[in-house]
Amino acid sequence: MKVSFIGLGVMGMGMALNLSKGEGEGHYEFIACDPNEQALEQFKNKGLKTTTNILDTTDSDYIFLCLPNLDIVKTVVLGENGLLKHLKPGQSIVDFSTISYLGAMEIAEACKADGIEFLDCPISGQQSKSLDGTLSLMCGGSEDIFNTIKPLLDRMGSQVIYMGNNGAGQLTKMINNCALNICVASFSELLPVGVKLGLDPEKLGDVLMTATGSSFASKALIPKILEGNFEHGFSLGRAYKDMESMYEVLIKSEIPLPTLSGTMQSYQLALQSGHRDDYKHAMVKFYEDMLDVRVRKEGF
Incomplete structure (x- = not known):
C-alpha cells in the first residue's frame, strides 16, 4: 500500500510526520509533497521519499491533503493539472483542509463521477496537537x-469520528467553529464593559475563565487579551x-440563527476597524476603542 501527504504547513507538517512513521514500521510506502523544498527537509533527513510535484502522488492508494483554502483544494484536485485527471477508480482522496460544506460536496461529486x-x-486542535498526534x-x-x-487516521488524531456521508465532516467543523466564534465574541464585548464600569480586568478575566461563564475559548484567549x-x-x-x-448553508436551507447573525456583525465591526489579520480575539480592541478602555493586567 502507498500513501501520500500533500501540504506541509502549520498543521500538515506534524500530521505528515506522524503518518510517515508507518513506513518505518513497514506498514506502507509513504511520500511527502509540498511546493516548498524547505518543508521537505525533515522527511528527506529521515530517508523518506519527497516531491514538489503533486502528480508524483497519483499512484498512491490514499492521498491525504492539508491545504489552506477551498480554492487551493479545488486546484489540486479538480484543476487542469490536478489529481483527478490522473487517478483511477478505487483510489481515495482524504482532505483535512477546512473548506465549506458546499465546496466539499462539489468536489466529492466530481470525484465520484x-x-x-x-x-x-x-x-x-492546535499545532502542538498535530505534532503529538492528538487532533480531533x-x-x-x-x-x-x-x-x-x-488506523492511518489514528496516527494523527486521538479523537477520530465518522460523522456521515460526504460533507458531514465539514458541516461538523463549521458548527464547532461557529460555536467557538460566538464564545469569543461574547467575552470580547463584555470584558471592556466591565472595565469601563470599574472592574479590575485581571480579576474579571479570572472569573470568566473559571465560573459558569467559562469556556475553552475564554481559558485559551482571555490570558492573551490580558497580555495584549x-x-x-x-x-x-479566516474566522469570519x-x-x-455556515451562512451559505443556512440561506439555502432557510434556517434563521439570530445568535450567529449577531456574532457575524460583531466580527464585521472588528474587520472594518482593521483587525482582519490579528487573532480572532482581537475584536476586543474594537470595543476597547469604543469605550476608551484597555483590558490588560498590570504591567501590560
Whole structure:
C-alpha cells in the first residue's frame, strides 16, 4: 500500500510526520509533497521519499491533503493539472483542509463521477496537537473507506469520528467553529464593559475563565487579551469566512440563527476597524476603542 501527504504547513507538517512513521514500521510506502523544498527537509533527513510535484502522488492508494483554502483544494484536485485527471477508480482522496460544506460536496461529486472516493476530514486542535498526534478528526464520506483508513487516521488524531456521508465532516467543523466564534465574541464585548464600569480586568478575566461563564475559548484567549497578545494564529478574517460558509448553508436551507447573525456583525465591526489579520480575539480592541478602555493586567 502507498500513501501520500500533500501540504506541509502549520498543521500538515506534524500530521505528515506522524503518518510517515508507518513506513518505518513497514506498514506502507509513504511520500511527502509540498511546493516548498524547505518543508521537505525533515522527511528527506529521515530517508523518506519527497516531491514538489503533486502528480508524483497519483499512484498512491490514499492521498491525504492539508491545504489552506477551498480554492487551493479545488486546484489540486479538480484543476487542469490536478489529481483527478490522473487517478483511477478505487483510489481515495482524504482532505483535512477546512473548506465549506458546499465546496466539499462539489468536489466529492466530481470525484465520484470518476470512481474516486473523496472524504472530508477537517481537523480541530492546535499545532502542538498535530505534532503529538492528538487532533480531533471529523470525517464525512464512504464509511467503508473510513473504516479501512482509520488506523492511518489514528496516527494523527486521538479523537477520530465518522460523522456521515460526504460533507458531514465539514458541516461538523463549521458548527464547532461557529460555536467557538460566538464564545469569543461574547467575552470580547463584555470584558471592556466591565472595565469601563470599574472592574479590575485581571480579576474579571479570572472569573470568566473559571465560573459558569467559562469556556475553552475564554481559558485559551482571555490570558492573551490580558497580555495584549493578538499575534496571528487563526486570523479574525479566516474566522469570519467560517461563518460565511455556515451562512451559505443556512440561506439555502432557510434556517434563521439570530445568535450567529449577531456574532457575524460583531466580527464585521472588528474587520472594518482593521483587525482582519490579528487573532480572532482581537475584536476586543474594537470595543476597547469604543469605550476608551484597555483590558490588560498590570504591567501590560
